[in-house]
Amino acid sequence: MKLLKYFSLLAIALFFSCSSDDDNILPINETEDLILVKNFENNQHTISVYNQTGMFELGYNKIYFQIKEGDTFIDNAQVSWKPMMHMMNMSHSCPYSSITRKPNTETLYEGYIVFQMPGNETEHWELTFDYTINGEEFTVSETITVPPSDKKRVNVFMGSDDVRYIVVLIEPSDPKVALNDMTAGVFKMDNMMHFPVVDNYTLKIDPRMPGMGNHSSPNNQHLTQSNSDQLYHGKLSLTMTGYWKINLQLLNAQDEVLKGEEVTETNESSSIYFEIEF
Amino acid sequence: MKKIQILGILLLSINVLNAQEVAQDSIVHKLSEVVLVGNATNKHHNENKSLATIEDYLSASPSVDFIKRGAYAWEPMVQGMATERSVVTIDGMRIYGACTDKMDPITSYVEISNLSKATINIGQQGAENGATIAGGIDLERRKTGFRNNGWKGSVQTGLESVNEQKIAGAALQYSSNTFFSDVDVMYRNAENYSAGGGGEVLYSQFTKYNLSAITGYKWNDRQWLEASVIYDEARDVGYPALPMDVLLAQAFIGSMEYFALPESEKLTQWKTKLYYNTITHIMDDTQRPDVPIRMDMPGWSKTIGMYSKLNGTHNKHRWNLSVNTHYNNSLAEMTMFPENPDENEMFMLTWPDVGTLYAGVFAEDSFKLSEKFTVGFTVGLGVHHNSINDIFGLQSLQIFYPEMDDSKTRFLLNTGGRVVFQNNFWTHSIGLGYGERAPSVSEGYGFYLFNSFDAFDYIGNPEMMNEKSLEFNASTGFHNKAFSVKFNTAFYHISDYIIGKPDPDLSPMNIGINGVKVYEQLPYAQLWSNDISVSYEFLNGFTAKAKAIYRLGRDHNNENLPLIQPLTVETVLRYRKNLFYAEALVETATKQYDFSPEFGENQTPAYTIFNLALSQTFYINQQKMVLKAGAENLLDENYSTYADWNNIPRPGRNVYANVVYAF
Numbered sequence: 001m002k003l004l005k006y007f008s009l010l011a012i013a014l015f016f017s018c019s020s021d022d023d024n025i026l027p028i029n030e031t032e033d034l035i036l037v038k039n040f041e042n043n044q045h046t047i048s049v050y051n052q053t054g055m056f057e058l059g060y061n062k063i064y065f066q067i068k069e070g071d072t073f074i075d076n077a078q079v080s081w082k083p084m085m086h087m088m089n090m091s092h093s094c095p096y097s098s099i100t101r102k103p104n105t106e107t108l109y110e111g112y113i114v115f116q117m118p119g120n121e122t123e124h125w126e127l128t129f130d131y132t133i134n135g136e137e138f139t140v141s142e143t144i145t146v147p148p149s150d151k152k153r154v155n156v157f158m159g160s161d162d163v164r165y166i167v168v169l170i171e172p173s174d175p176k177v178a179l180n181d182m183t184a185g186v187f188k189m190d191n192m193m194h195f196p197v198v199d200n201y202t203l204k205i206d207p208r209m210p211g212m213g214n215h216s217s218p219n220n221q222h223l224t225q226s227n228s229d230q231l232y233h234g235k236l237s238l239t240m241t242g243y244w245k246i247n248l249q250l251l252n253a254q255d256e257v258l259k260g261e262e263v264t265e266t267n268e269s270s271s272i273y274f275e276i277e278f
Numbered sequence: 279m280k281k282i283q284i285l286g287i288l289l290l291s292i293n294v295l296n297a298q299e300v301a302q303d304s305i306v307h308k309l310s311e312v313v314l315v316g317n318a319t320n321k322h323h324n325e326n327k328s329l330a331t332i333e334d335y336l337s338a339s340p341s342v343d344f345i346k347r348g349a350y351a352w353e354p355m356v357q358g359m360a361t362e363r364s365v366v367t368i369d370g371m372r373i374y375g376a377c378t379d380k381m382d383p384i385t386s387y388v389e390i391s392n393l394s395k396a397t398i399n400i401g402q403q404g405a406e407n408g409a410t411i412a413g414g415i416d417l418e419r420r421k422t423g424f425r426n427n428g429w430k431g432s433v434q435t436g437l438e439s440v441n442e443q444k445i446a447g448a449a450l451q452y453s454s455n456t457f458f459s460d461v462d463v464m465y466r467n468a469e470n471y472s473a474g475g476g477g478e479v480l481y482s483q484f485t486k487y488n489l490s491a492i493t494g495y496k497w498n499d500r501q502w503l504e505a506s507v508i509y510d511e512a513r514d515v516g517y518p519a520l521p522m523d524v525l526l527a528q529a530f531i532g533s534m535e536y537f538a539l540p541e542s543e544k545l546t547q548w549k550t551k552l553y554y555n556t557i558t559h560i561m562d563d564t565q566r567p568d569v570p571i572r573m574d575m576p577g578w579s580k581t582i583g584m585y586s587k588l589n590g591t592h593n594k595h596r597w598n599l600s601v602n603t604h605y606n607n608s609l610a611e612m613t614m615f616p617e618n619p620d621e622n623e624m625f626m627l628t629w630p631d632v633g634t635l636y637a638g639v640f641a642e643d644s645f646k647l648s649e650k651f652t653v654g655f656t657v658g659l660g661v662h663h664n665s666i667n668d669i670f671g672l673q674s675l676q677i678f679y680p681e682m683d684d685s686k687t688r689f690l691l692n693t694g695g696r697v698v699f700q701n702n703f704w705t706h707s708i709g710l711g712y713g714e715r716a717p718s719v720s721e722g723y724g725f726y727l728f729n730s731f732d733a734f735d736y737i738g739n740p741e742m743m744n745e746k747s748l749e750f751n752a753s754t755g756f757h758n759k760a761f762s763v764k765f766n767t768a769f770y771h772i773s774d775y776i777i778g779k780p781d782p783d784l785s786p787m788n789i790g791i792n793g794v795k796v797y798e799q800l801p802y803a804q805l806w807s808n809d810i811s812v813s814y815e816f817l818n819g820f821t822a823k824a825k826a827i828y829r830l831g832r833d834h835n836n837e838n839l840p841l842i843q844p845l846t847v848e849t850v851l852r853y854r855k856n857l858f859y860a861e862a863l864v865e866t867a868t869k870q871y872d873f874s875p876e877f878g879e880n881q882t883p884a885y886t887i888f889n890l891a892l893s894q895t896f897y898i899n900q901q902k903m904v905l906k907a908g909a910e911n912l913l914d915e916n917y918s919t920y921a922d923w924n925n926i927p928r929p930g931r932n933v934y935a936n937v938v939y940a941f
Contacts, residue, residue, distance in 0.1 A: 177626060178673030179680055211616040216785035219677055237677040242624030277622050
């Protein structure tokens, strides 16, 4: 008898808990795992810019945003963007992707920007969105903050072919003591506004721990370009936590070294490198 | 009947003949000798130094030697093979050391005062408690049993000059017909020792506490239960041969055992034990003034296990059947502290939380063919399963082995057989064996384990096959009332021999060392182990003894294997009269002709040392006092043996005194 009571109570509890689930269908919160960086507002729309950390950083920035008119998400805008660095006597842009709708989401747009230098008191970055909704054009623009970073994740240099290159670390963003998937972007500067991806280069890596007698790790794979995302992919093995310097060498399609030196007994480090600490 | 039993026992171990010799003479007897609480076995006080270390006692066996990294916790070698190839147990219990540098062998977690004997079985005869190549050592602890002796006790103390070692211990026993309890405590404290000719060996100090208790309760004539604990703690243990010391080595070892004497006449005894042990080993370099980088290397090992053993006799058979299983978890980590305090600590798992599950059955039988011939065989089958329980550790190893799984299962076969001939004066035996073992935790899963001998970092290899050994052994012995001689030889052909080989492509982790070695398997290696012992009694009270050991180890290219004992000879002259006893010993080793430069070995020079020991026992009513004094390395020779890690010199002249008072 007691058992029966217990079961009926259990059944009632189950029933209510089920029904309460059914009653409150919440709209999917697609920014749940993201942090708001900044709202860009004009008269009609608000563009809310998100990323994983809530702030822009020097180097590679994966960026998500939503366009809202009042409380309504707009999912059919044609969007382009332009980041601009305003310096004392000149302005220039940086490498950035085109914008796409994030697959399998209702509201999110995505893209990336590579800030190759930080802003400061006299020099600042400005981000402009130009977008078209149902044939009508809009624009919005805001100054953004890109602070300096204590770890080097982006290299800007002149190659031996007299071309200016930007090499940026993308992954691992969460490094592990493991064979990590490594991704980098390799761009060249055509002019102050145009920084296309370069094709068929090789980015050689040599991870080292300067604090451990320049210990290196095995089974690294140099980064080569992938057809799917145009970025450069390889494998980075990290044998312990701590501070790692990923020494780099950039090779063109003819395997000629454009920048970077091999690490040897006498040469502790390359002139281009990334820093990882975890 | 008794004769058959004795023969049976003899048969079952490879050391059978040895066992007899050893049993009557050295190991077994010596270890029980130390008790000094009036046990019947204690008829000769032929042990020089009752408070010597367990290593000293075990060294009396020609099959056992030790790798020495300092003054404490030497690593036992059986038949010239280190701990990966042997199985060392305490009362049948499997225990895994928690130190990645093998600074805490199982033998370091017991004290001499609570052991009664060590049973050494070489080769496949030692596979009862697990798969082995070299053999097994079982350390059997002392217990009073249901003797109805009432209260007994003893206190003991000792001093040693070479390292200002202070030893103090006490034991208390109570026994009735249905209950017994043995409690024993021991304390040792030693400063740095001095090498021969002077010169302090820095970082050779240690302090050790050991508590051991066994209690038994018998509720009827055929059944009883025993519970036992060991708590062992060593602190501030220096390892002069290594770049680090041990802050703490702590062991808790507990068990419950059920005994039954079956009613059937064919069954002799049935015993079943459940056990658990946990080891914590904290290594650090805080005492070292000058290191490339500060590091901490703690390790933990936990083992739970059981066995059940049944003995019986049937016609001319004497058999023993056992099942045993255990699960061990080994975890070790390393944290390095960068010089720049703003940088993150460097952390790695050096043993990636490795689980080892072993389950095996073992059977042995000896059959008396005729009055003089007996045959015996053993067979053991085991399942060995390794798993990596920590994703961090698994991913670390996948840097080297991208395809590796987080677990691996192996099947291990260990079997052997022998024929023994025995008449009144002669005993001959000949035996064959085949055994397999799994790689050890370090060999399979170690991650940048620094070996200070060859100055290489070692990386484990989870993809190795079992190591397999084919062995042949023979012994012959003669004894009459005054004279005995015995010769043992054993040959091991070990296929897929596991050893670390340098990989020039890998970059060492530790600073300023020679490189990285990865464990791999040689097609084969061969070991040949020989010893001869002679004893002669004369002039009523004098005994002259000599023991010689020679081993040879070569790989498939005929290159020397590391840590192989050169010809070593020990000669002893004893005089005993009533309760007085004196002994002079000369130990000499030839130059190490066969050494392995690849392993970082250099040629160890020849040496000769002299020891002297005196002992006197006094009886006062029911109480007994034993005084022992002696000197080791009397001529203060500066020497090291082949097994001294990094050629750290052995202690110089050591004068000691031990006093035991028993009531």
